[in-house]
Amino acid sequence: MITDSKFSGLVTKKFNEFFLVDLKYKENFGNIERFLCKVRKSINFKDQFIYVGDEVVIENIDLKSKRAVITSLKKRKNLLVRPSVANISNIYIIFSVVEPELNLSQVNRFLISAESMGVEVSLVLTKCDLISDKRRSFLIDKFEKWGYQAITLNLEKSNNFNKLLAELKEKECSIFMGPSGVGKTTLLNMIIPGLQNSTASVSNKIKRGKNTTRNVELFSIANQSYIVDTPGFNMQPLEVDIRVLPNLYSEIYKQVIDEEIKCKFRNCLHLNDEGCNLNKSFERYSFYKEMIESSKSHYCQNQED
Ligand SMILES: Nc1nc2c(ncn2[C@@H]2O[C@H](COP(=O)(O)OP(=O)(O)OP(=O)(O)O)[C@@H](O)[C@H]2O)c(=O)[nH]1
Ligand SMILES: [Mg+2]
Ligand SMILES: [Zn+2]
Known part of the structure; x- marks a missing residue:
C-alpha cells in the first residue's frame, strides 16, 4: 500500500544515493517510523546536497517495503562542514585526559571551531578513572579559565554521566566531536544501551585511536532529541575569519x-x-x-x- 500524503522527516543516515529518514511525528504509522528513501528524480535541489540532520518531506510512502521518496528539503538552521551534519543545536567536544594524551592546542582548535558555528558548546573529559582527583581538579580549573565547565567522566562513577544524559535529552540535536580513541562511541553506547556500536582500544604503538567509527549517524535518545557520533579526526589549523x-x-x-x-x-x-x-x-x-x-x-x- 502506498499512501499519497506528505510527511516531515529527519535524515538520520546517508549512503550512496540512499537516505534513512525518521518520521518527525512518529505516531503517524504506529510503530513504523523509519523509511529508506531516494530523492525524487525530477527534483533539483539547486545543487544542494542533502545531509544527515536535514529535515525533508517524504511522499509515496510504502508501508510494506518501508520505502519512500524525498520530495523537498526544508531550510536548514546551520551546516557543519566537517563532518557534514545539518541543524546541530549543541556541540560536545570530547577529549580523554590520557590515552591519547590531552593536547591543549588541539582542544583549543576544536573549541574555537565549534564556537564559530554559533551554537552552544560544551567540553567533556573522558577516562578520568585513569588520573588522580588532584589532576582532575587541576584540569577543571584550567578549563574554567578558558570559559568552560568541563564535564568529567569516570567509567567507575555514574553521577556525572547521569547528569550529562539528562542534559542531552533536553537538547534537540547534539554532536560528539573529538580525536580518535577518546571514547565518543563508548559514551554513545552507554547513553543508548543495546546499541553496541564498535569501539576499539587505543593503539599501543602510536598511542592514538584507530578511527573505529567511519560514518556519521543520528541516534534518537528521547522524543525530538538526537545525538550524532562522528569519526575522530585531528583539527587542522582553522580558517575562521580573524575579525570574528x-x-x-x-x-x-x-x-x-x-x-x-x-x-x-x-x-x-x-x-x-x-x-x-x-x-x-x-x-x-x-x-x-x-x-x-x-x-x-x-x-x-x-x-x-
Ligand atoms: N579507562 C577508560 N577507558 C575508556 C573510557 N572511555 C572509553 N574508553 C576506552 O577507549 C577506547 C576508545 O574508545 P572509542 O569509544 O572507540 O573511541 P572513539 O572516540 O569513538 O574513537 P573513533 O571512533 O576512532 O573516533 C576503548 O577501548 C574504550 O574502552 C573511560 O572513561 N575510561
Ligand atoms: Mg567511535
Ligand atoms: Zn586590543
Missing part, C-alpha cells in the same frame, strides 16, 4: 563586554601593545595569537573604519 576570532575566546569577549575595555582601534586584534588595552595574561593568548597569524590571509585589513 576575538569574539570566540571568552577571556577576550568578557573583557570587552563585561569590563568594557576599549582599545584605540575599534577592530583591534589585540596583537600589539600599542593602543591595545586587553589584559593578555591568560593561558590561551598564545593559541589565539597563533590562530590569528595562520589565518591572516582571510582578513581584509581595515582597522580604522
Whole structure:
C-alpha cells in the first residue's frame, strides 16, 4: 500500500544515493517510523546536497517495503562542514585526559571551531578513572579559565554521566566531536544501551585511536532529541575569519563586554601593545595569537573604519 500524503522527516543516515529518514511525528504509522528513501528524480535541489540532520518531506510512502521518496528539503538552521551534519543545536567536544594524551592546542582548535558555528558548546573529559582527583581538579580549573565547565567522566562513577544524559535529552540535536580513541562511541553506547556500536582500544604503538567509527549517524535518545557520533579526526589549523576570532575566546569577549575595555582601534586584534588595552595574561593568548597569524590571509585589513 502506498499512501499519497506528505510527511516531515529527519535524515538520520546517508549512503550512496540512499537516505534513512525518521518520521518527525512518529505516531503517524504506529510503530513504523523509519523509511529508506531516494530523492525524487525530477527534483533539483539547486545543487544542494542533502545531509544527515536535514529535515525533508517524504511522499509515496510504502508501508510494506518501508520505502519512500524525498520530495523537498526544508531550510536548514546551520551546516557543519566537517563532518557534514545539518541543524546541530549543541556541540560536545570530547577529549580523554590520557590515552591519547590531552593536547591543549588541539582542544583549543576544536573549541574555537565549534564556537564559530554559533551554537552552544560544551567540553567533556573522558577516562578520568585513569588520573588522580588532584589532576582532575587541576584540569577543571584550567578549563574554567578558558570559559568552560568541563564535564568529567569516570567509567567507575555514574553521577556525572547521569547528569550529562539528562542534559542531552533536553537538547534537540547534539554532536560528539573529538580525536580518535577518546571514547565518543563508548559514551554513545552507554547513553543508548543495546546499541553496541564498535569501539576499539587505543593503539599501543602510536598511542592514538584507530578511527573505529567511519560514518556519521543520528541516534534518537528521547522524543525530538538526537545525538550524532562522528569519526575522530585531528583539527587542522582553522580558517575562521580573524575579525570574528576575538569574539570566540571568552577571556577576550568578557573583557570587552563585561569590563568594557576599549582599545584605540575599534577592530583591534589585540596583537600589539600599542593602543591595545586587553589584559593578555591568560593561558590561551598564545593559541589565539597563533590562530590569528595562520589565518591572516582571510582578513581584509581595515582597522580604522
Ligand atoms: N579507562 C577508560 N577507558 C575508556 C573510557 N572511555 C572509553 N574508553 C576506552 O577507549 C577506547 C576508545 O574508545 P572509542 O569509544 O572507540 O573511541 P572513539 O572516540 O569513538 O574513537 P573513533 O571512533 O576512532 O573516533 C576503548 O577501548 C574504550 O574502552 C573511560 O572513561 N575510561
Ligand atoms: Mg567511535
Ligand atoms: Zn586590543
